[in-house]
Structure formats: structure tokens, C-alpha cells
Amino acid sequence: MDIPLALLMFGSIYLAGRMAERRGRSFKNWAWIAGGIGPLALALLLLLPNLHGSNGAAA
Structure with missing residues (x-):
């Protein structure tokens, strides 16, 4: 049970960072936020x- 939970957590960190970057926000900041609150960051x-x-379009 620990491995799927860890994969979900790391996946949500990366996905939140990429989503934030595409929406004009900082990858690094949102990766940290996702590390703290998990999939809720999405x-x-x-x-x-x-x-x-x-x-x-990009600004």
C-alpha cells in the first residue's frame, strides 16, 4: 500500500508543477505546494x- 501512495504523491507533485507552468505560474513553488497538500494542489x-x-497563448 505504501508504494502506490508514494507514486500518487510524486506524480501529483510533478503534475501540479507542469500544470502551474502551463498556466503561467512557478513550477518550483507549485511542486512544493503539492508536496505539502498532495493532490489537492491540482x-x-x-x-x-x-x-x-x-x-x-503565452504572454
Whole structure:
């Protein structure tokens, strides 16, 4: 049971960092946040506005 939980935790850290980067936020900061609150960081990122603008293009 420990291995799947660890994989979920590390996966959510990486995924949150990549999602944050694509939404105009810091990979490193959001990886730390995900390390603290786990998969909840993914939901939080979806609630925050995209900093790249409404069309999805890089600023």
C-alpha cells in the first residue's frame, strides 16, 4: 500500500508543477505546494485563473 501512495504523491507533485507552468505560474513553488497538500494542489490550480490570458497563448 505504501508504494502506490508514494507514486500518487510524486506524480501529483510533478503534475501540479507542469500544470502551474502551463498556466503561467512557478513550477518550483507549485511542486512544493503539492508536496505539502498532495493532490489537492491540482484542484486548487484549476480554481485559480490562467495568467497567460483567455486564449491560452503565452504572454
